[in-house]
Every structure is written in C-alpha cells, then in structure tokens.
Amino acid sequence: MTSPALAVIVPALNASRYVSKLASSFRQRHLSSQQVFILDSVSQDGSPELWQGCGFGVRAIDRNTFDHGGTRNLGARLATEQGAQILVFMTQDAIPADDRWLEALTAPIVSGQAVATFARQLPRPEASLLEQFSRYFNYPSHSRRRTEADIPELGVKAFFFSNVCSAVCADVFWEVGGFPEHIIMNEDMTLAAKLLRAGHAIEYVAGAQVVHSHDYTLAQQFRRNFDVGAFFAGAGPELAGAKVGGEGLRFVREQLRYVLRHRRADLIPLVIAEAAAKFSAFQLGKRHHLLPLPLKKKLSMHSYHWD
Secondary structure, eight states: OOOOOEEEEEEESSOHHHHHHHHHHHHHTTOOTTTEEEEEOOOSSSHHHHHHHTTOOEEEOOGGGOOHHHHHHHHHHHHHHTTOSEEEEEOTTOEESSTTHHHHHHHHHHTTSOSEEEEEEEOOTTOOHHHHHHHHHHSOSSOEEEOGGGHHHHGGGGGOOOTTEEEEEHHHHHHTTSSOOSOSSOHHHHHHHHHHHTTOOEEEEEEEEEEOOOOOOHHHHHHHHHHHHHHHHTOOGGGTTOOOHHHHHHHHHHHHHHHHHTTOGGGHHHHHHHHHHHHHHHHHHHTGGGSOHHHHHHHOSSGGGGO
8 A cells, every 4th residue: 555645844943953854753753844834923043044955845835924824725735736635733842752753643544533632742851840740741641532522511621622743644634724814823723623624633642752842931921811811812613612611720730740740849930820820811812802002012022913
C-alpha cells in the first residue's frame, strides 16, 4: 500500500534559533523541499537564508497580512496544489522529540481511524515547574480518539486541538472550509469543532511527541486569556456545549496538588495569582465589546488583530 503524499506547513517569524533542529528533523524523515512550506513574515534575523541553506524554500508574506487561520490556509492551498493528501501543521518552535513523530502523527489518518490528529507536547528541559504541569495536564501519556458523542462528557476538552504539531486529511480539511480566518486565536480548536460536528473523528496521539513550552509572565498570561475570552465571545455554533469553567477549576486543583507533591509550597501564591489573572482576563475578554479599541489593544496578546 502506497502511503499518502504529505506536506508540512510552518508559519515562521525570526526563527533562526529553531531552523537547524527543525530542518534536520525534516531531512531525517526524507521530506523534500517540495513537501515543506515555510511561510515567513519577513524575518529580520537571517532565518530565511538559514532555511534555504538547509535546502528548504521560503515563501515571504507581508507581516501585516499574517492571520493564524488565513496564513495556514495559504500553505494548505500551496500544498494541495502539489498533490498533498495529508496536511501537517507545525509551529517554528516545535522540535520533534524522536525520529518517529511523523509516522505516529499520521498513522490514524492513514488507517482511516481519524481525519485529524495532534501530537503530545513535552516541556523544554528548562521549563518552570508550573509550565511542566501545564504540558502534562493538557498532553497526557495516553492517546484518545474523540467524536461528537464525547462533547457532553468532555465539554470544551472535546474540541482541544493544537496546531503546534497536527495533521489533517486534505480532502476533509477543505470540505469543512479549512481554518476560520480573521479570528483572534484558537483557529485549531474551531477546525476541530467543525470536524466533530461534521461526523468525523479526531485523535490525540501521545506517541507523536514534540518539545514545546512557554514560560509566560503574569502579564502575558493575562493578555493571552483576554484573547481566549474574546475568542469565545465570538465563537460560532460549532462550539456549543464547550463548558469552560469546570476545566479551569480542575486545572488549578491539580496544579496545587502537583506543586505540593514536588515540595514547592512556595509556589502556591503564584498558582493563585495566575488563576486570578486568567479568570479575570477571560471574563474581560468575553466582554471586549464594552471596551474602547485602544484599551483592547493594550490588554491583548494579539494586538494586531484589532487593527
């Protein structure tokens, strides 16, 4: 049986510190320059030349036109025109943890068990204890397939899906209209919701692993969750049933247990402060229509969205 043709799509901006490892992983999987689509937002750090030096072409896009969904749709169109049957989406800072990540990620699609998959994210070695917990909480060691029938049980978790490292059957991707465009974030969650509502299955593949984490400051946590709230304020009918509050409380409860197990009671004030920042920012973001534009831009992690 011939394996379906696939392509990897990577939006990039000033990615010089990641190019070598990511390009090396692509070469290990025998991906040709025709299978890797680097969409670069006019980087200023020499990374386009680094990509080219590693044998991969770069398509430059105007930084002002970047859109989480739209830019990925552009890459998907280019890949589909080249005959790709499976679209693999990655971020520039997702470093594969081993040499079987791609096969593991796409196996459920190849076998017909799911139309979309996403990988496990492992914390970077230098990640803080709270960030380590976040990765382990959201990306457990066991895989799970989801369908629309799981929404009542899982709530918002049923729609959880990450473009940090994901794969989608190209035909089905276009059948549901690809990624939504001109939304502030969570284009991946919206795609997952559309796929589930259309009767398809998506799968979290714990055996496909990438190293990826962020240690956000309290201010960054606030701005990110303001945007999450703004996203849910405009979420469409696909996300009906996405109960958010219960999952947030479970996260905080398990995080407190995690720091206590690691004998870091000194982190409890930070856990509480982060929870308060996230909750207040989320509620404010849900009511962003009441705020003046300059304030929304100041509170938002994706300030360009409001232009």
